[in-house]
Amino acid sequence: MKVLSNITISIGGGRELDNAALSALAANLPGLRVVPLGSNPPPQVLVWDVRTDLEELPVVSRDTAILLLVEEAGLDSLPEAVTGLFSRDEPPAALGVAIRQVARGEQYLSPTFAIKILQNHRTKTSFDESQKSNFELLTNREREVFDLLAQGLSNKAIASRLYLSVRTVEGHLANIYSRLGVHSRTEAMLIAVKDK
Amino acid sequence: MKTSSITRLAILGTMSELHKQPISYDLDSLKKVVVDVSPDLLCAEITADAWEREDMSKASLEVRDALAPVIASTDIVLIPISPSLEQYADFKPDFGWRQRLVRTFDRLLRWGQIQADNVQAVNGMWFETFCHTVCWFNEALWTAEDRVAWEKQNEEMVSNIIHAVQRDAGRRLLVVVQCQRVHQLIPLLRAHDDLLKLVDYQEL
Numbered sequence: 001m002k003v004l005s006n007i008t009i010s011i012g013g014g015r016e017l018d019n020a021a022l023s024a025l026a027a028n029l030p031g032l033r034v035v036p037l038g039s040n041p042p043p044q045v046l047v048w049d050v051r052t053d054l055e056e057l058p059v060v061s062r063d064t065a066i067l068l069l070v071e072e073a074g075l076d077s078l079p080e081a082v083t084g085l086f087s088r089d090e091p092p093a094a095l096g097v098a099i100r101q102v103a104r105g106e107q108y109l110s111p112t113f114a115i116k117i118l119q120n121h122r123t124k125t126s127f128d129e130s131q132k133s134n135f136e137l138l139t140n141r142e143r144e145v146f147d148l149l150a151q152g153l154s155n156k157a158i159a160s161r162l163y164l165s166v167r168t169v170e171g172h173l174a175n176i177y178s179r180l181g182v183h184s185r186t187e188a189m190l191i192a193v194k195d196k
Numbered sequence: 197m198k199t200s201s202i203t204r205l206a207i208l209g210t211m212s213e214l215h216k217q218p219i220s221y222d223l224d225s226l227k228k229v230v231v232d233v234s235p236d237l238l239c240a241e242i243t244a245d246a247w248e249r250e251d252m253s254k255a256s257l258e259v260r261d262a263l264a265p266v267i268a269s270t271d272i273v274l275i276p277i278s279p280s281l282e283q284y285a286d287f288k289p290d291f292g293w294r295q296r297l298v299r300t301f302d303r304l305l306r307w308g309q310i311q312a313d314n315v316q317a318v319n320g321m322w323f324e325t326f327c328h329t330v331c332w333f334n335e336a337l338w339t340a341e342d343r344v345a346w347e348k349q350n351e352e353m354v355s356n357i358i359h360a361v362q363r364d365a366g367r368r369l370l371v372v373v374q375c376q377r378v379h380q381l382i383p384l385l386r387a388h389d390d391l392l393k394l395v396d397y398q399e400l
Contacts, residue, residue: 029269030231096269159273163360165236165367166271 006033007044007103013056013069014049022047022069029096044103047086047095054079065102072113084108097156106155106170107185114152114189137179145172149185150192201365205357206233206397207382209318209327209375210258211309222314223262226372229315230266233400235370238263239277239357247276254281256374263372275360277371279352284331284376287342294337301334318375319397328379350377354384361391368400 009032011022023034026047035043042061049069050057060066060081067084084102086095087110094110101108109117138146141162148158159169173185182188210226230238240263242255252260267274288302289295305327312323335343357371369392373381385394 030227030266031234031270091268093265093268097271100271156271156273159271163237163273163275164364165273167236168364168367 006031007099008033008035008039008041009045009047009099010035010037010039010043011047012037012049012058014051018049022049025092025095026099029093029099032096032099045099047099065105067098067102067108072116085113086110087112094154097154101155104170108154109152109185111152111154111157117186117189134180138176142172142176142179145169146176146188146192149173149176149189152189203361203365203367203369203392204395204400205361205369205371205385205392206235206395206400207371207373207378207385208315208397209324209378210256210315210372211312211318211327211375223258225314225316226258226262227266229397230263230272230370230372231270233368233370233397234270235272235400236367237275237360237364237369238267238272239275239360239369239371239373241278241283241353241373242274242276243278243281244276247274256283258372275356277353277356277360279349279356282345282349284346284374287338287346288334289338289342294339298334298337301330301337305330305334323375324378327375331376331379347380350380351384353377354381357381357385358388358391361388365391370397370400 009026011019011026011034013019014022026032027034037043037046037058042064044064046060046064046066047069048057048066057066057079064081065084066079066082067086068078068082069086069088071088083105084098084107086098086108089112090110098108135143144162145158148161153161155166155169155173159166162169173188177183177188180188180191182191208229240259242259246252246254252264255264263274266272288298308323308326308330312318312320317323335346338346353373357369361369371381382394385392
């Protein structure tokens, strides 16, 4: 049997007890392996519990994606390596989905954060008419994926809703970004909300 | 990126309860196999309605206690394929000599299951042959009406599997069903070899 290797993760940022609890949770999620921060090779994902600010966030290898565990999405600027924001309100099992998503080089945003960010930016973002005309280029399936993206759903949640694999959803998202001329999930979400 | 539009499909037989009675079965080994195989899609015995409402009250032990927790924390997407709630046990005769004989076969099946209490054993050649034979005799004792209903249910399951294959071609798909269904589903799935390739779960 072809056994997929475990995703290596490190935990940091929180109080010692919180880190230990997070490590225990992650170790119990299938397909994940907790390694010490600073191990060699570096972990694929660093889960960083943000208590106050990001000053203590360590410099990590280019191969390490950072998933921040936060109270709210109020962080003004994020380091480039941060590709995920995970809400403390999400169910524990969702952490496994979030870790997998950032480990694959995708972005992860908890649905509650996504909606708040979109609400904040709704009135600020200008809408490019050419992007609007590009909607017509989307296939029916891409349009469905796009609509669910606008609701702030993660790739796994979109896949589950449409009964498609996560890889297929990621393929549709890549096509959508390309057709709309955007480069990130957040940009696509902003356009999606503007379209409503 | 997809390299082929032919779906690779494996069937995994499970047996965590027999006639609604819990029996010894290692659900952790089922979880481990599913995580190790890590299919893109996993077809399981639960109705779409129950799955979408997150109602596990009528789900089998393997769905409720093994598959659902794995699905919640991994990228595997569950496809509900049950057209209705009935399981193998619901098709037995209600009275008479047929019922007594079915009970005897059930005891035999229970004995066999005690010898095969994990995923690997249930899907091994010995138990598959044993289960297929006992189930064949059992089904022969059912009423014609129940046999038709059982076969119709399996056909509808295959139809739901084929829809999943057509919706998302070229993926790795694991079908996890009661072991009593496996010998019914395999020939029905083989009829769709233009869409899928049946492989052993260890080779998925």
